[in-house]
Amino acid sequence: MPQVFGGDVCASRAERSEGVDPAASEMLSARRVGEEAERAALSLPLKQEKVFESYYTYLTVDEPAVHLMPLHFLPHASRAQVGEGSLRELAVAGKLEYARNRWLDEIVDHPGSAPALSPAHRLNDALIALINARYASVLDGAAGASFFPVLSVLHARHGLSLILDGARFEGVIPRITLEEYTEHATTRHGPVRAPVDAVLLLTGAADDLLQRARSCWHNWALGVQFYDDALDVEEDFRNRNLTWVVGRALEHFHRAADNPTTRRMPDPDTFYERALAEGVVSEALSHAESFFAESARLAEPAFPSWVPFQKACVSQVRRLREDYEKLVTGA
Amino acid sequence: MQHENHVDDRLAGGSFGISGLLARARHRSEQEQGYPASESTSPYVSAALGQTPYVAVGNGAIVVQRRGCGNWNC
Numbered sequence: 001m002p003q004v005f006g007g008d009v010c011a012s013r014a015e016r017s018e019g020v021d022p023a024a025s026e027m028l029s030a031r032r033v034g035e036e037a038e039r040a041a042l043s044l045p046l047k048q049e050k051v052f053e054s055y056y057t058y059l060t061v062d063e064p065a066v067h068l069m070p071l072h073f074l075p076h077a078s079r080a081q082v083g084e085g086s087l088r089e090l091a092v093a094g095k096l097e098y099a100r101n102r103w104l105d106e107i108v109d110h111p112g113s114a115p116a117l118s119p120a121h122r123l124n125d126a127l128i129a130l131i132n133a134r135y136a137s138v139l140d141g142a143a144g145a146s147f148f149p150v151l152s153v154l155h156a157r158h159g160l161s162l163i164l165d166g167a168r169f170e171g172v173i174p175r176i177t178l179e180e181y182t183e184h185a186t187t188r189h190g191p192v193r194a195p196v197d198a199v200l201l202l203t204g205a206a207d208d209l210l211q212r213a214r215s216c217w218h219n220w221a222l223g224v225q226f227y228d229d230a231l232d233v234e235e236d237f238r239n240r241n242l243t244w245v246v247g248r249a250l251e252h253f254h255r256a257a258d259n260p261t262t263r264r265m266p267d268p269d270t271f272y273e274r275a276l277a278e279g280v281v282s283e284a285l286s287h288a289e290s291f292f293a294e295s296a297r298l299a300e301p302a303f304p305s306w307v308p309f310q311k312a313c314v315s316q317v318r319r320l321r322e323d324y325e326k327l328v329t330g331a
Numbered sequence: 332m333q334h335e336n337h338v339d340d341r342l343a344g345g346s347f348g349i350s351g352l353l354a355r356a357r358h359r360s361e362q363e364q365g366y367p368a369s370e371s372t373s374p375y376v377s378a379a380l381g382q383t384p385y386v387a388v389g390n391g392a393i394v395v396q397r398r399g400c401g402n403w404n405c
Contacts, residue, residue: 231360269353276356320363327355 028071028087030064036088037095040134044126051115051123054106058099065220065309066098066192067091070199072306073213078203086138086202093134094195100127101158101192108166109241135198143201150197154190161188165241173250174242178287181244182222189221209302216298220310223291227317230284234272245284249275276328285321289314 038059046052065072070090074082107114114120132148139147161184196217200210229236229243236246252274253266266274275281296310 231363272356273353276352281356320359323359324356327352327359 028068028084028091030062030067033067033088033091033095034060034062037092037099040092040096040130041099041127044123044130046119046123046126049119049123051119054113054115055099055103055123055127058102058106059095061099061102063095063098067095069094069195069217072309073196073217073303074199075203075205075209075302076304077302078205081203082199087199089134089138090195090198090202093131093198094192096127096131096134097194098192100124100131101189104158104162105188108162109239135194139198139202143198143204146201147194147198151191151194154194157187158190161190173247173254176242176244176247178244181247185222185225186218189218189225192221193217212298213303216295216303216306219291219295219298220306220313223288223295223310223313223317226284226288226291227313227320230281230288230320233275233281233284234268237271238268244287245275245280248283249278249280252278252280276324279325279328282321282325282328285317285324288317289321292317 038056041047041052041056041059044052047056068091070087074087107120132151135147135151136144164184165188193214196213197210200213205213226244229245233243233245233249235241236243237249249271253271265271292310292313296307296314299306299310
């Protein structure tokens with residue numbers, strides 16, 4: 001499974017943030033969240049280590065949807081209940097975790113990128129401590145008692161998902177259903193969801209609202225996953241990362257080969273061409289559209305700011321799918 | 332059984348008879364990701380998804396800022 005929450009890290013934050021007005025003092029500014037997360041990470045004594053550079057690269061990715069999760073999922077009825085400072089602490093914790101998640105993705109998904117063991121463990125430990133401290137500064141009492149066990153479970157499930165993806169596939173391709181893949185992807189995204197849980201627990205939200213928020217968020221993350229998988233299908237096939245779309249495309253090659261040991265891998269160009277021509281890439285994008293649409297549906301009425309974002313996601317994915325389909329039919 | 336045995340006539344021959352499809356699809360993918368192929372070697376570059384131009388305001392309103400980027404809502 002490739003990295004999930006994509007982003008191009010080539011540009012500097014200053015360049016990317018042109019045009020954004022951070023002036024209003026009451027803002028929960030995506031830019032400010034990003035900058036504060038960077039400052040927090042740079043305060044670590046490990047910043048001179050090579051492994052830090054890899055982590056830090058992800059921290060500099062502008063991801064306003066990630067930065068602003070605590071505000072998007074602050075229930076509309078509880079807006080007056082939580083101050084900007086608390087939201088920002090949760091947002092910074094979420095950004096630090098997001099970057100940690102992607103740093104670990106990189107290690108798993110790109111063979112040969114593994115850092116030295118001790119620096120990697122020390123950085124991971126330091127980040128976990130930093131993240132937990134941010135959450136603890138906001139979540140005390142009952143909210144904290146509810147939150148931290150959930151965070152532990154998210155981390156534990158994430159650990160298994162990394163191990164499974166690290167195993168890769170060679171020769172024999174395991175069948176993977178849509179349901180299996182979405183379940184697996186959900187665990188792989190899990191810790192990034194933590195700010196959503198945090199803000200809802202902070203407001204004392206009812207369990208059904210918490211569950212709805214989680215489902216809403218995971219549907220978005222799954223939409224991102226399928227969109228990313230569709231774009232990265234060639235790379236994932238080359239790296240032997242088994243995504244749903246890679247497995248689905250391979251079915252078209254192996255349909256009549258009942259004995260898995262006699263199946264042979266196609267060359268990458270043939271694989272990609274067939275994935276396009278058979279509509280597998282379009283199918284993955286259709287799933288992405290459905291996930292985004294479901295996220296938008298679930299966001300109503302409690303999380304209204306999440307809705308236009310999901311609708312924008314639907315539009316962009318649909319445009320990409322239709323373009324691919326035109327390329328195939330017009331070829 | 333090897334995969335070539337299951338490729339139908341329309342798709343036979345490796346290129347499937349779909350001239351230029353791969354090149355055009357790759358070009359479209361690069362457009363989506365906002366970078367040219369020559370710069371695609373970074374392992375960090377991915378879908379640019381989630382790069383929304385939102386700045387949120389504390390009173391509950393969401394201000395959408397357009398930053399001239401090529402991603403969501405831009």
